[in-house]
Structure formats: structure tokens, C-alpha cells
Amino acid sequence: MPSTCPCLNEGCNCCIQVFNACIEFENQLALDSVSFAVPPGVLTGVVGPNGAGKSILFNALVGLQPLAHGKILINGCPPKNSKTKISYIPQKERVNWRFPLSVRDVVSLGTAASTSLLANIRITSRDNDLIEESLRKVDMWHKKDHLVSTLSGGQRQRTFIARALTQNADILILDEAFSGVDISSQEGMLQILRGLRDEGKTILVATHDLNTLAAKFDYVLCINRHICAYGKPELVFTKDVLIELYGSHSEMFTTHQIGQHTHVD
Amino acid sequence: MLIDAIIEPFQLTFMMRALVVCVLIGVMCPFLGAHVINREMGFMGDALAHSVLPGMVGATILGFSPLLGAIPTGIVVALTIGYIVKKSNVSNDTSIGIMFTALFAFGLVLLSLHGDEEIHVEDILLGQITTISNTDVLVTVFLALVTFAIMVLLHKQLVFVGFDYEGAVVAGLPASRIDYLLLALLSIVIVVSLQIVGIILVVGMLITPAAAASLIAKRFSSAIVLGIVFGVASGVVGLYMSYYFNVPSGPAIALTSTAIFTLSFLNRLRTT
Ligand SMILES: [Zn+2]
Ligand SMILES: [Zn+2]
Ligand SMILES: [Zn+2]
Numbered sequence: 001m002p003s004t005c006p007c008l009n010e011g012c013n014c015c016i017q018v019f020n021a022c023i024e025f026e027n028q029l030a031l032d033s034v035s036f037a038v039p040p041g042v043l044t045g046v047v048g049p050n051g052a053g054k055s056i057l058f059n060a061l062v063g064l065q066p067l068a069h070g071k072i073l074i075n076g077c078p079p080k081n082s083k084t085k086i087s088y089i090p091q092k093e094r095v096n097w098r099f100p101l102s103v104r105d106v107v108s109l110g111t112a113a114s115t116s117l118l119a120n121i122r123i124t125s126r127d128n129d130l131i132e133e134s135l136r137k138v139d140m141w142h143k144k145d146h147l148v149s150t151l152s153g154g155q156r157q158r159t160f161i162a163r164a165l166t167q168n169a170d171i172l173i174l175d176e177a178f179s180g181v182d183i184s185s186q187e188g189m190l191q192i193l194r195g196l197r198d199e200g201k202t203i204l205v206a207t208h209d210l211n212t213l214a215a216k217f218d219y220v221l222c223i224n225r226h227i228c229a230y231g232k233p234e235l236v237f238t239k240d241v242l243i244e245l246y247g248s249h250s251e252m253f254t255t256h257q258i259g260q261h262t263h264v265d
Numbered sequence: 266m267l268i269d270a271i272i273e274p275f276q277l278t279f280m281m282r283a284l285v286v287c288v289l290i291g292v293m294c295p296f297l298g299a300h301v302i303n304r305e306m307g308f309m310g311d312a313l314a315h316s317v318l319p320g321m322v323g324a325t326i327l328g329f330s331p332l333l334g335a336i337p338t339g340i341v342v343a344l345t346i347g348y349i350v351k352k353s354n355v356s357n358d359t360s361i362g363i364m365f366t367a368l369f370a371f372g373l374v375l376l377s378l379h380g381d382e383e384i385h386v387e388d389i390l391l392g393q394i395t396t397i398s399n400t401d402v403l404v405t406v407f408l409a410l411v412t413f414a415i416m417v418l419l420h421k422q423l424v425f426v427g428f429d430y431e432g433a434v435v436a437g438l439p440a441s442r443i444d445y446l447l448l449a450l451l452s453i454v455i456v457v458s459l460q461i462v463g464i465i466l467v468v469g470m471l472i473t474p475a476a477a478a479s480l481i482a483k484r485f486s487s488a489i490v491l492g493i494v495f496g497v498a499s500g501v502v503g504l505y506m507s508y509y510f511n512v513p514s515g516p517a518i519a520l521t522s523t524a525i526f527t528l529s530f531l532n533r534l535r536t537t
Contacts, residue, residue, distance in 0.1 A: 062435045088435035098303045099428045100485045109428070112421040113437040147483065160432075167436055 007037040015040045015084065015171065015202055016061065021070035023056050027258055030056045032226045033070070038204070038219075040170075043197045045217035045233075046206040049246055052224040054206040055091065058173050061204070062088050074171070087164030089174040092156065097149040103159050104144040107131050110166030127166075134165035138192050154185030161192060172196070174205045178213060190216055210242070225249050274508040282402045283394035283461065283504060283514065289409040290458040290470065291500035295492030296416055297454050298475030299485065300447060304427050307472050308358060309346055309448070312365035314455050314467045316342040318372025318389065321459070325384050326375070332401050332460060336408075339452035342368070347448045351441065392463035392515035394507070405457050412450050423447060424485065461500070463515040473522040474499055477529040495525050 005012050006019060014037035023031040031053045038044055046054050059065035060072060063079030074082040087110075111127050135141040138158040143151070148159055157177050164172050172193075178186050190213065193203050197218070207213065214220055215233045222228040222236060222245045229241040274280045301310055317335040324334020342364075349360050376384060388396065416423070425433040426440045427447075433440045458467050478492035503518030510517070 086435055088432050090431050095429050102484055109425045112425045
């Protein structure tokens with residue numbers, strides 16, 4: 001484990017550490033030398049325009065996307081062999097809504113990785129309690145028998161958050177969680193996420209729209225193919241940063257050549 | 266009188282064997298079919314069915330039952346299709362289409378080169394219940410039991426991977442292996458069904474009862490159960506039709522399941 005965490009604090013306990021990560025995607029540099037660290041128990045917004053590389057960064061954090069170079073550690077381990085339980089809530093376009101699953105069905109999937117095979121035929125009362133508790137926490141218990149495909153955007157997100165809870169995940173990663181969610185439901189979701197943060201969950205939420213929401217995260221990571229700014233929203237959201245973030249980044253990436261990156265660790 | 270008409274066909278041993286296989290595929294096809302329709306894998310199923318022809322012909326030439334040749338061929342083709350789907354960025358349909366037509370053509374050439382009157386093209390294409398042997402029945406029972414057990418035990422895992430692949434990977438499920446397993450089971454069920462319904466109509470058995478059930482049942486698990494009821498009904502009714510009207514079993518079963526689908530569709534129109 002490297003001696004200095006990207007947060008630059010001695011003796012920190014950051015659970016997500018990203019060191020000089022470059023990601024190539026479809027022969028383009030999607031992320032250029034990204035370094036940052038996230039301490040446990042915070043709610044971080046990852047903001048940037050469409051195509052800024054937020055989803056690719058998230059995929060890399062959960063081990064779905066390889067790095068061109070650099071490294072990512074989740075509690076000290078590379079994402080693929082990390083023992084930390086992570087729950088990934090993909091953009092709605094990545095989910096196959098044709099499956100006629102009820103809210104309860106989806107939430108019970110959270111136990112699929114941890115329980116024995118027999119649990120498929122004999123649901124224990126412990127599992128039932130866990131599912132009920134998770135659904136109540138996100139205020140979806142009254143909708144438990146509804147089909148997820150018929151729910152609103154906000155209700156779907158809450159269902160997936162409940163699935164993360166039955167999965168007993170410590171880190172929640174939500175891609176574009178607020179898109180297609182109306183303003184009043186956004187506030188409710190934020191409330192739920194804050195509650196989970198207070199219980200010690202580490203939560204990353206990507207969002208491309210910079211309305212009033214972005215200011216309500218503990219930290220914001222502004223990315224547009226590199227990190228434009230990272231910190232508390234009141235310090236980060238300056239006019240200069242926003243112009244930079246949404247401006248053209250075309251003159252970047254002079255040091256990184258696709259496919260032939262020289263390793264410097 | 267009616268009782269006689271119901272019992273009569275099954276005093277023939279080949280009809281009894283056909284009944285056993287019919288009930289088993291009536292259970293297995295809609296069970297797998299529920300996943301197939303939600304994952305839009307119907308084309309893959311059709312490709313699988315056509316691709317096993319060389320295996321069936323090869324086994325017959327060597328003096329084995331076509332079923333025994335079709336099983337290994339089906340599994341190899343299923344895993345190859347799985348690999349193509351995972352690795353290719355270009356259209357899967359194109360590569361799968363090329364592969365299955367090539368294998369099907371190769372099977373037809375083998376068939377005509379061999380020129381044995383013991384193998385009839387129509388039997389392989391449309392299903393032939395009179396040639397099912399006791400060994401075929403035993404193999405079918407065994408494979409159906411194994412497939413059924415896996416589908417039940419891994420139900421949640423199969424649903425998770427089909428519904429939200431990336432979420433499943435991150436949750437720690439071996440999603441890629443689960444996809445391959447589903448394809449292997451699909452190939453087994455298709456191959457077993459070929460005996461009764463034949464290569465051309467097997468996809469009908471796979472998707473029609475499952476699709477009919479999905480029009481009526483609200484949830485996935487109840488759609489599976491209802492699909493199985495429809496599948497068994499199609500198989501058994503089709504078998505009687507085949508016996509009394511002297512038509513091939515495959516088309517008789519396919520028409521029965523289509524009738525069930527039509528009724529389900531009309532019922533849906535009425536209720537919505
Ligand atoms: Zn740190
Ligand atoms: Zn680089
Ligand atoms: Zn920038």
C-alpha cells in the first residue's frame with residue numbers, strides 16, 4: 001500500500017483511493033490521470049457534463065473497467081478482489097426492465113450473492129425481516145407488490161437503494177441517480193441517502209445536472225475527463241470552476257498516448 | 266366412452282414414451298422460455314436448434330440415437346454462441362446467423378450423402394414420436410430433473426444477472442458463468458424437445474407458452490408456473506391431436522400453444 005493517500009492527510013482512513021488512473025475507452029482517453037480519495041461515511045456527488053467520464057470512473061471503481069495505468073484501492077485492495085461489499089446502481093438504461101419483478105423481488109436479489117442455494121426455495125424469516133427493514137428505510141414498503149417497471153424514477157432508485165441495504169453494502173455507487181426524478185422526489189432521495197451516510201455508508205452519486213442538488217452533497221468531485229475540482233460544494237462551486245468544468249477540454253491530454261502509456265508509479 | 270378415447274392412445278408403448286417426454290418438455294421449455302423472452306434470446310434458441318443437425322445425423326450414421334448426438338453438439342454450440350455474444354462488438358445476430366446456417370447446411374449435406382432411408386428429413390425437422398426409444402426417455406428424464414433442479418436452485422441468481430448484469434457482477438455473482446450456464450441448459454432443453462417438436466418448431470414450444478403466460482401473470486415467478494401449465498397442456502393436447510388426426514406431433518403441439526396464446530391475448534384485450 002502506498003505511503004501517501006491521494007487525500008494527503010497522514011493516517012487517514014480513506015476507503016476509496018484512486019492513484020493517477022488513466023482510462024482508455026474506445027480508443028480515446030476517457031479519464032486522464034485521476035487521483036482522489038474518499039473517506040468513509042460521506043456523501044459525494046460526482047458532477048460533470050454528459051460524456052465527462054463519470055460512468056467510466058464508476059465502472060473502474062467497481063472493477064468493471066480496466067485502467068490504462070494507475071491504480072484503485074478499495075479499503076486497500078484492488079476492486080476485483082476487494083472484500084468490501086459494494087452495491088452498484090446502474091443508469092436506468094442499463095437495466096432490463098422487461099423482467100416482471102415486483103419491488104420485493106428486486107430487493108430480495110440483494111441476498112443472492114450471500115445466501116446459500118437453498119435460500120432460493122426456503123426464504124428464511126431473517127431474510128424476510130431484512131427485506132422489510134430495507135424497504136421501510138427507503139419508504140417503499142407500501143409499494144412492495146408493485147412491478148418495478150411501473151414505478152416512477154425516484155421510486156425505482158429507492159428500490160435499488162433498498163437492494164443495496166439487503167446486500168449489506170458499505171459503499172453505494174449510484175450512476176445518474178437523479179435523472180428522470182422530479183424535484184420533490186429528489187429531495188426525498190437525498191434525505192434517504194443522508195440517513196444512510198449517517199449510519200456510516202459511503203455513497204457516490206453521479207449527476208450531470210447542476211441544479212440546487214449538487215450543493216447538498218458533503219463533497220463534490222467535478223470531472224470532465226480529468227478532475228477539475230474536488231472539495232466541499234461551497235468551496236468548489238465557483239464561477240471559474242464551472243466555466244472550466246463545462247468548457248472545452250480539447251487542448252488536454254498531451255502526455256498520454258493511446259495504447260502506449262509509459263508506466264510511472 | 267370419453268375415458269376410452271383418453272386412454273386408448275397410451276396403450277401403445279411409443280405413445281406412452283412420447284407422453285412422458287411431452288410432459289417433461291412442457292415443463293422445461295416454458296421454464297427456460299420465461300428467461301428467453303425477457304432476455305430476448307429467441308433467435309439464439311432457433312440458432313441452437315438448427316445447429317445440432319450435424320450431431321443428430323452423425324449419431325444416426327454411427328448407429329446411435331439422434332438425441333445422443335444432439336446433446337454434446339448443442340452444448341458446444343451454446344458455449345460458442347455465449348462466447349460470440351460476450352466478445353464481439355459487431356452484431357451478434359450476424360455471426361450467430363452465419364454459424365447456424367453453416368452447421369444446418371452441413372447437417373443437410375451429411376444427410377443426403379448418407380442416403381439412408383432410416384433417416385427422414387421430415388422426422389428431424391418436424392419431430393417423430395414413434396422413434397423415441399426407452400434410452401431416450403431415460404436420458405430425457407435425467408436431463409429434465411437436473412435442469413429443473415438447477416433452474417430452481419439458481420433462480421434468484423439467474424434473475425439478478427438477466428435483470429441487472431452489472432449490479433450482479435458488483436454484488437459478487439459470477440455473472441458471466443451464470444450466462445453460460447443458462448445457455449447450456451437452454452441447449453439441453455432444446456435438444457430434448459427436438460424429439461417431439463422437431464428443429465423448426467422448437468422455438469414455438471420455448472416461447473409461445475411462456476409468452477402466453479406473461480400476458481396473464483403479473484409477476485415473473487407466477488408467469489413461470491402458468492407457462493408450465495400452458496406448456497404441459499400444449500404438449501398433451503397436441504399429442505392427442507397427432508394421434509387422432511394423424512398429423513406430426515410438432516405442428517399439432519405448436520398449433521395448440523398458439524391457440525392458448527391467442528386466447529391469452531384476447532383475454533388481455535378484454536381486460537385492458
Ligand atoms: Zn486518505
Ligand atoms: Zn495516462
Ligand atoms: Zn477541467
